[in-house]
Each structure stands twice: as structure tokens, then as C-alpha cells.
Amino acid sequence: MKRISFFLSLVLSAMPALRAAEAAAPAPAPAARAAFVMHFDGDWQVASGLPDKVLLISLQGLANRHAPQLYVVHPKNYQWEITEPLYEFYERKHHVHFTEIKSADAALTQFKSAAKGYVVWDKAVGPSLNVAFTISGLEDAVVVSEDLIPLVEQHGLEKIDDLRGRYTGQTDAQIYKDAYRRYWARCNKDEIMMMGGHRGAVMMPGMADWGVREKMFFHDLAANPERPEELAQEKKQLSELNPGATVFGWHPYGKDTEEQHTTLLSTYGLKMEGLHNLPNLSFNCQFTFTPGFKFTNNSHVALDAKLEAKDKVYLSFVQSDSIGIGVWTKPGRGQLPFAWQVTMNWTKFSPAALEYFHESATPNDYFIGGLSGPGYMYPNHIPADKFPLLMKQANDLMAQLDEHVLEIMDNSAADGNLGNADLTKETVDRYYAAFPKVIGFINGYGPARTRDLRGTQPMISYEYYIDPRRPREEVAADLEEMIALNTKRPYFLLVHVRESNDVNSLIGIVKQLTGPTEVVPLDVFLKLAASKKTYTTRYQDPADPKHFKGF
Amino acid sequence: MKRTLLKLLLGLALLPLAALAADPPINGRWRMDPTRSTALDGWSTADLVITTYGTKIGFVYDMTWHATKATLSQAVDTAQATAVTNFFRIDQRHMAVYARPTKAAQVTATWLDGGRTLRVEAQVPLEISQGNTTMRLYQEYRLLEGGNELVLIELHHTRSRPLVYRFTKVPAEAAKN
Numbered sequence: 010m011k012r013i014s015f016f017l018s019l020v021l022s023a024m025p026a027l028r029a030a031e032a033a034a035p036a037p038a039p040a041a042r043a044a045f046v047m048h049f050d051g052d053w054q055v056a057s058g059l060p061d062k063v064l065l066i067s068l069q070g071l072a073n074r075h076a077p078q079l080y081v082v083h084p085k086n087y088q089w090e091i092t093e094p095l096y097e098f099y100e101r102k103h104h105v106h107f108t109e110i111k112s113a114d115a116a117l118t119q120f121k122s123a124a125k126g127y128v129v130w131d132k133a134v135g136p137s138l139n140v141a142f143t144i145s146g147l148e149d150a151v152v153v154s155e156d157l158i159p160l161v162e163q164h165g166l167e168k169i170d171d172l173r174g175r176y177t178g179q180t181d182a183q184i185y186k187d188a189y190r191r192y193w194a195r196c197n198k199d200e201i202m203m204m205g206g207h208r209g210a211v212m213m214p215g216m217a218d219w220g221v222r223e224k225m226f227f228h229d230l231a232a233n234p235e236r237p238e239e240l241a242q243e244k245k246q247l248s249e250l251n252p253g254a255t256v257f258g259w260h261p262y263g264k265d266t267e268e269q270h271t272t273l274l275s276t277y278g279l280k281m282e283g284l285h286n287l288p289n290l291s292f293n294c295q296f297t298f299t300p301g302f303k304f305t306n307n308s309h310v311a312l313d314a315k316l317e318a319k320d321k322v323y324l325s326f327v328q329s330d331s332i333g334i335g336v337w338t339k340p341g342r343g344q345l346p347f348a349w350q351v352t353m354n355w356t357k358f359s360p361a362a363l364e365y366f367h368e369s370a371t372p373n374d375y376f377i378g379g380l381s382g383p384g385y386m387y388p389n390h391i392p393a394d395k396f397p398l399l400m401k402q403a404n405d406l407m408a409q410l411d412e413h414v415l416e417i418m419d420n421s422a423a424d425g426n427l428g429n430a431d432l433t434k435e436t437v438d439r440y441y442a443a444f445p446k447v448i449g450f451i452n453g454y455g456p457a458r459t460r461d462l463r464g465t466q467p468m469i470s471y472e473y474y475i476d477p478r479r480p481r482e483e484v485a486a487d488l489e490e491m492i493a494l495n496t497k498r499p500y501f502l503l504v505h506v507r508e509s510n511d512v513n514s515l516i517g518i519v520k521q522l523t524g525p526t527e528v529v530p531l532d533v534f535l536k537l538a539a540s541k542k543t544y545t546t547r548y549q550d551p552a553d554p555k556h557f558k559g560f
Numbered sequence: 561m562k563r564t565l566l567k568l569l570l571g572l573a574l575l576p577l578a579a580l581a582a583d584p585p586i587n588g589r590w591r592m593d594p595t596r597s598t599a600l601d602g603w604s605t606a607d608l609v610i611t612t613y614g615t616k617i618g619f620v621y622d623m624t625w626h627a628t629k630a631t632l633s634q635a636v637d638t639a640q641a642t643a644v645t646n647f648f649r650i651d652q653r654h655m656a657v658y659a660r661p662t663k664a665a666q667v668t669a670t671w672l673d674g675g676r677t678l679r680v681e682a683q684v685p686l687e688i689s690q691g692n693t694t695m696r697l698y699q700e701y702r703l704l705e706g707g708n709e710l711v712l713i714e715l716h717h718t719r720s721r722p723l724v725y726r727f728t729k730v731p732a733e734a735a736k737n
Contacts, residue, residue, distance in 0.1 A: 426654070455653075456656035458687070460689060476601055479601050495688055544689045556628070
């Protein structure tokens with residue numbers, strides 16, 4: 010043991026020199042490799058475009074199980090806008106030479122050896138698709154609807170299972186109880202796929218490749234007390250996952266709410282990573298950062314700096330929702346200081362995407378950690394004994410990403426992006442204990458009223474949320490009203506910019522504001538907020554209204 | 561506020577038929593037309609039910625936000641200033657501005673223009689990030705020509721742009737449904 014320590018100390022003492030040498034010498038380029046790409050259209054209708062995509066996504070999960078072979082580019086209006094920029098990034102930085110595949114037939118020709126057969130889902134029973142995806146991962150089967158059976162059989166694949174009729178007339182709870190009985194024991198217990206989101210005539214299982222690759226259990230059970238059988242089954246599943254497991258995907262639209270689902274998994278200390286349509290993780294997870302790459306945030310102030318706020322209004326803009334579905338590709342980025350909440354777990358399963366964002370960042374783009382921890386969680390509900398380990402993971406990820414501000418969100422009592430998004434004092438205490446080195450914390454999604462200042466670390470909630478559909482002149486009037494209501498100076502006006510707003514329109518809004526206002530980067534904003542506390546200290550009050558009262 | 565409304569509704573129930581025959585035209589259910597109104601934020605739809613009785617005027621707002629439904633009621637009095645707890649206005653709910661549930665707004669109301677316009681003035685207690693404050697609020701409920709349209713114009717001492725909400729009367733039979 011001592012010898013190992015001695016050796017380690019030698020290596021560590023040499024590290025700065027090694028780093029300097031690394032910086033001086035050009036980093037070796039990654040070896041070139043070949044892969045295939047398909048371009049999807051935007052048709053996810055069960056009756057038309059979905060069956061082909063289901064086949065291809067399941068095939069992608071199998072083809073990418075041991076090497077990154079198949080990547081999918083989605084149209085520009087797909088919720089995840091980065092598939093094309095990331096495709097170009099792989100070509101440019103990882104020297105991936107892509108060959109295009111234009112049809113399911115051609116994809117099967119190329120990758121049929123990755124599959125041992127096929128499983129048929131029942132288009133009349135939506136949840137059967139999730140059961141089929143589970144079987145796909147466990148049995149190396151591509152997933153087909155009835156009309157695609159001839160195609161896969163032409164390629165020599167044989168039927169492994171057929172779900173047509175098996176679940177006709179059954180409730181979702183019955184279907185997943187049956188799937189649990191048949192498959193759960195063999196599924197991955199570190200990861201589970203909540204393949205919810207769109208339901209009915211349109212389904213969008215863009216993340217299924219990842220679940221197939223990782224042999225996850227797929228379901229779309231509701232975390233809704235009004236659906237007690239589904240809730241009970243989901244609780245059973247969550248309770249049997251390994252500690253620290255991750256729930257991928259997204260809650261099922263129309264059966265429950267994001268708030269209900271995130272509350273439920275948080276009570277088990279589990280992390281959420283969405284959305285259900287996040288594509289290509291089976292490909293992305295197999296690339297590391299390019300040699301020599303190191304995250305360097307665009308900090309605007311030293312970590313130990315002390316700033317003095319003047320008698321004016323300070324605004325700061327933040328975009329959460331993961332940068333991949335946000336404002337990043339919209340016009341005007343870089344013209345205003347903007348903070349971007351990074352999905353920190355992408356360091357594990359989508360490093361190239363993070364490197365792409367950092368590489369394309371302007372000096373005005375500042376990255377922050379979130380959401381609430383090492384994944385999307387509601388901290389008021391994280392068990393006390395699980396909190397320190399989860400936040401240790403978050404701290405480690407933030408250090409790797411050179412991030413020094415943590416964004417927190419707890420909508421467990423909120424009504425969508427409205428209502429009670431506040432943290433209890435106990436939760437706030439835990440964050441201050443777990444993150445002694447951050448510049449500060451921000452909280453909320455919609456507006457919230459949790460605020461604190463301890464030492465030099467402020468905790469500031471969003472004062473305003475910009476709905477992308479709100480007329481810009483009304484947004485300007487709203488901000489002016491916030492400024493008029495909060496008469497003390499300095500006034501710290503933190504603004505959450507909802508995905509799909511564009512930066513150019515924000516520039517127009519800022520120009521309409523009267524009086525001494527200044528838009529500052531978030532790290533500067535928090536340093537200024539630490540210098541003069543004109544805001545009250547407040548936590549969630551038990552008397553505050555709660556839209557969802559919990560399980 | 562609930563008690564006041566209850567008294568108001570009880571009073572209405574006891575009204576003689578003759579009084580109902582002279583139902584003021586502002587009474588009834590009014591439905592907001594969002595396309596002709598200041599953009600809502602944090603609300604999807606709004607219905608306003610106005611009921612007058614003597615010097616008292618009752619307001620019931622039926623609001624929706626996606627699947628959420630909220631009914632909020634309050635009453636004002638043209639004969640005297642009224643203390644109204646949880647004073648409701650069609651607020652922009654994406655602003656960190658909160659009603660103070662334990663503190664009443666001071667509200668006055670006046671009929672103008674021969675009873676076609678109701679002016680409401682209120683001092684509304686609010687919680688903001690810098691503590692507590694009061695918003696000075698001015699409203700006019702204007703009945704337009706023909707009696708089928710109602711415009712609510714609202715001014716805040718903290719906002720340069722007026723808020724303008726246009727309502728159309730819901731026929732009595734439809735309003736029962």
C-alpha cells in the first residue's frame with residue numbers, strides 16, 4: 010500500500026510538468042473510422058412513418074452495441090436540434106467517415122448480423138411497443154410491425170416473439186406486470202427506460218436505441234395517484250433498481266405529469282435523463298473527448314473575487330432544458346451574456362455533444378451545472394441519506410466541466426411552469442453543506458421565491474420566465490414592472506429563457522428597458538448579489554399552496 | 561371574501577322577480593376573447609361572471625391553465641370601501657409577484673357613465689423578492705354599445721402599458737351549461 014502511495018505521489022508531483030508538455034505538444038488526432046448515417050424525416054405517425062423508424066432504431070441499438078456504427082440525423086425542426094451539427098463534429102474532430110444508408114432494406118443488409126431475429130409489436134396496443142423494445146435488447150431482436158415482417162424475413166431473420174393479440178384489452182398496468190414477470194430479472198438494474206412522451210397516434214421513441222443497447226426494461230407507467238395500479242407497479246420497479254440508478258426517457262403525456270414523475274423517482278434517489286426522443290446515445294456513448302480537450306468555462310470573474318454592486322438593475326439570462334433543445338442554434342447567440350445549464354451526465358454517455366457545445370461557445374456563453382444534482386431530480390424529495398453521495402457526483406461532474414454555479418429546480422408542488430417551485434430550508438441547508446465551493450445557486454423554472462445569502466454564496470430564484478410565445482413588447486413591459494415594483498437598488502433580476510426563444514429578440518427587449526440596467530454574466534451577477542443583499546431570505550413556507558401534494 | 565360572496569349570493573336568491581326583471585346589462589357571464597386582448601401569460605382562458613345587488617357587485621372569475629381550473633371570487637361595494645383578501649386580478653403568473661393571502665386590499669368602486677362603466681380602484685398588497693409592497697391598481701369595466709361586449713382596462717402604477725381584456729357576453733342559456 011505504501012509503495013503504491015509513493016508511486017502515486019511521484020506521478021502526481023510530475024503531473025504539472027506532464028500537463029505542460031501535453032499543452033506544448035500537439036495532441037494526436039483520433040484514428041479515422043467508418044460509420045453509417047441515416048437521415049430521418051419528421052413523420053412519427055403510427056399509421057405511416059413510425060414502423061420503419063422503430064425497426065431502424067432497434068437495429069441501431071443492436072448495431073451500436075459493440076462499436077459506433079449507425080448515426081441518425083433528424084430534421085432541423087426535431088426537438089433535439091444538434092443531430093446535424095454533431096454529425097459534422099464527428100466528421101471533423103473524430104474523423105468519422107460516414108456512408109449514407111437510405112432505406113430500412115439497406116440498413117438490414119448492412120447490419121442484420123447484429124440481430125438474431127425479430128419481435129412483432131401490436132400497432133393497436135401502444136405499450137406493446139415498449140415490451141417489444143425490452144425483448145429487443147434482451148434477445149437481440151429488431152422490432153417490427155406486422156407489415157415489415159416480409160422485409161426482415163427477406164434478410165433471413167426469424168421470429169423470436171410476436172406480441173400481436175397478447176395484450177389486447179389489457180390495461181397498461183396489466184401489460185407491464187406481465188412484462189415484469191417475463192423479463193425484469195434479466196434487465197439492467199442500473200438503468201431503466203421510461204419510454205413515455207407522445208402516446209396514441211404519434212409515438213416518438215427516439216431514445217430506444219440506447220435502451221436496446223443497454224438491455225433496459227421499457228415502460229410508460231404513470232406516476233399518477235389516480236392510476237393506483239400503474240403507480241404501484243412503477244414503485245415496485247424503482248425500488249428494485251440499484252442505488253444511484255438512472256431513469257432515461259420521459260413521463261407519458263396525458264397519463265401523469267412531469268412533476269409527478271420526477272417527484273416519484275426523486276423519492277428513490279434516482280436521476281432522470283430525458284427526453285424520450287433524445288437520439289443516438291448508443292452511438293454517442295462510445296466516443297471520448299478528443300485528445301487534449303479540456304473543459305474551460307468562459308468565466309468572467311475569478312472564483313475568489315469580490316465585486317461591489319452599484320445602485321442599478323442587474324439582469325442575467327439563463328437557459329436550462331438542456332442546451333441541446335434550447336436556444337443554442339437560434340440566431341443571435343453570443344450577443345448577450347447567457348448561462349446554459351448543461352446536462353452533466355452527458356460526460357458519460359454523450360461526451361462529443363458536450364465538447365461540441367464547448368467548442369462552439371462564444372465568450373458570452375457560460376455553462377452551469379444542473380439540474381438539482383447529477384441528473385434531473387427534485388431535491389425536496391431526495392432522501393437525506395442519499396443526498397450527500399448524489400451531490401458528491403454532481404460536484405465531481407461540475408469540476409470536470411469547469412462549472413461553478415449550480416441550478417436547482419423542484420417543481421414537485423408546481424403546476425407546470427407556474428406555482429410553488431420553492432425549496433425547504435432543510436433542502437437549502439443541504440445544498441450549502443454539499444457545495445462549499447460554488448459561486449452560488451440559482452433556483453426555479455418558472456418564477457420562485459427561495460432566496461438566501463450565506464457567506465459569499467447567494468441563492469437566487471428566477472424573478473421572471475420568458476414564454477417564447479409572449480409578445481416581446483409585453484415581455485419588456487413585464488420586466489419594467491418588475492423593476493418598478495422592486496424599488497431598492499441594486500435589484501437582481503434573474504430571467505429564465507424558455508427553450509425556443511431566440512437571443513435576437515432578447516436584445517430587442519433589453520433595448521426597451523429604461524433606467525440604469527445592465528445585463529451581466531451569471532457568475533458576475535451572483536458575485537454582485539453577494540455584495541449587497543437587497544432581497545429577502547425566504548424558503549418554501551408550509552402554508553404556500555401546493556398543486557401536487559405528493560404520493 | 562367567501563362570506564361576503566355568500567351573503568351576496570343569498571341576497572340574490574331572495575331578490576323579488578321585479579328586481580330580476582331590471583337586471584343590469586353588465587350582469588351575466590362574460591367570456592374573454594384572447595385574440596383581442598392583452599396576451600395572457602399563466603392563464604389559458606377566462607370567464608367573468610358579474611352580479612350586482614344594490615350597491616354590491618360580485619365578480620367570479622373562472623380561469624383555466626391547461627388542465628387546471630380555478631374559480632376566484634370577490635365583491636366590491638359602491639357605497640363604501642371594502643377590504644378584500646386575496647384580491648384577484650388577471651395576473652401575469654410568470655412574474656415573481658405574489659398576493660399576500662393574509663393582507664387585505666383596500667378597494668373602492670364607483671359607477672360611471674350612467675351605470676355603463678364600473679371603476680374599481682385598489683391598493684393591492686404584494687410580496688416581491690425585496691419584501692412587501694403595494695400596487696396601486698385602477699380598473700374600468702366598460703359595457704360597450706349593444707351590451708354584448710365588455711372591456712376591462714387595467715392600469716398599475718408600476719406598468720406603463722395598460723392591460724386590455726375584451727369579453728363577449730355568453731347567452732344566458734349557454735351560461736347555464
